[in-house]
Amino acid sequence: xxxxxxxxxxxxxxxxxxxxxxxxxxxxxxxxxxxxxxxxxxxxxxxxxxxxxxxxxxxxxxxxxxxxxxxxxxxxxxxxxxx
Amino acid sequence: xxxxxxxxxxxxxxxxxxxxxxxxxxxxxxxxxxxxxxxxxxxxxxxxxxxxxxxxxxxxxxxxxxxxxxxxxxxxxxxxxxxxxxxxxxxxxxxxxxxxxxxxxxxxxxxxxxxxxxxxxxxxxxxxxxxxxxxxxxxxxxxxxxxxxxxxxxxxxxxxxxxxxxxxxxxxxxxxxxxxxxxxxxxxxxxxxxxxxxxxxxxxxxxxxxxxxxxxxxxxxxxxxxxxxxxxxxxxxxxxxxxxx
Numbered sequence: 001x002x003x004x005x006x007x008x009x010x011x012x013x014x015x016x017x018x019x020x021x022x023x024x025x026x027x028x029x030x031x032x033x034x035x036x037x038x039x040x041x042x043x044x045x046x047x048x049x050x051x052x053x054x055x056x057x058x059x060x061x062x063x064x065x066x067x068x069x070x071x072x073x074x075x076x077x078x079x080x081x082x083x
Numbered sequence: 084x085x086x087x088x089x090x091x092x093x094x095x096x097x098x099x100x101x102x103x104x105x106x107x108x109x110x111x112x113x114x115x116x117x118x119x120x121x122x123x124x125x126x127x128x129x130x131x132x133x134x135x136x137x138x139x140x141x142x143x144x145x146x147x148x149x150x151x152x153x154x155x156x157x158x159x160x161x162x163x164x165x166x167x168x169x170x171x172x173x174x175x176x177x178x179x180x181x182x183x184x185x186x187x188x189x190x191x192x193x194x195x196x197x198x199x200x201x202x203x204x205x206x207x208x209x210x211x212x213x214x215x216x217x218x219x220x221x222x223x224x225x226x227x228x229x230x231x232x233x234x235x236x237x238x239x240x241x242x243x244x245x246x247x248x249x250x251x252x253x254x255x256x257x258x259x260x261x262x263x264x265x266x267x268x269x270x271x272x273x274x275x276x277x278x279x280x281x282x283x284x285x286x287x288x289x290x291x292x293x294x295x296x297x298x299x300x301x302x303x304x305x306x307x308x309x310x311x312x313x314x315x316x317x318x319x320x321x322x323x324x325x326x327x328x
Contacts, residue, residue, distance in 0.1 A: 068152070074198055
């Protein structure tokens with residue numbers, strides 16, 4: 001049963017307000033060497049192969065990312081299909 | 084299931100207020116249209132598939148489908164959204180307020196996106212907006228440059244888009260509202276969420292779809308602190324009347 005791991009991140013050109021808050025908190029805890037924090041989303045999908053080969057599943061996952069899992073206007077994504 | 088209520092009888096343009104699960108400004112939108120303006124209005128359930136007979140469609144504020152994943156990301160695929168898209172493509176009027184604006188961006192009926200406020204705070208307060216273009220179906224009741232007091236209530240209202248899109252919108256006067264001081268000056272301090280160029284509301288290229296983060300439906304009567312929001316609904320009723328005439 002293929003498992004898919006999807007990571008969605010805010011585009012680097014956009015200020016990550018949440019990340020900045022966490023960065024400030026890390027600085028307050030004494031971790032002054034943290035130069036930037038960016039927060040993303042991590043999703044795990046359990047799929048059934050239904051006779052599809054790896055490239056077909058990859059294509060399907062890419063479509064899911066473009067349509068729903070990420071908003072290409074503001075986010076980048078990457079994924080990994082584990083057969 | 085259909086949770087449709089019938090508005091007052093009467094001619095003229097008819098408004099639809101879309102009800103998503105998690106919507107929480109649907110009743111305020113219904114109220115300003117029916118009781119403040121005296122216009123016919125009905126709720127339309129998100130599972131419905133038709134907007135036949137409606138002239139103006141309002142996507143109200145709230146947290147449609149819990150705003151899981153991203154605000155508006157799941158609502159965009161609600162069955163009613165095909166009808167909203169078809170209505171917009173026919174030239175029908177569509178207004179998205181707050182969460183409704185987020186849904187319209189996710190549905191690509193408006194460009195750009197709305198992301199977490201720059202200060203990470205949920206902003207709930209009166210702000211001032213300058214009317215940038217008063218020659219649209221959404222703003223014709225206002226004077227150009229008029230400053231309105233209208234409340235905001237959002238955690239993810241920072242409008243962003245790529246520079247080319249912004250330039251194109253500026254050139255074609257599609258930015259309808261900008262956050263300003265009470266005097267109408269655009270300053271960093273008057274920008275409550277970090278939106279680019281203090282953008283509070285935009286229209287599509289054909290000026291029949293508009294999204295705004297502030298809540299005009301919450302500012303329809305003096306007793307609520309401001310009646311400045313009424314003009315948005317009055318403009319829409321007037322524009323829809325012209326189409327029907």
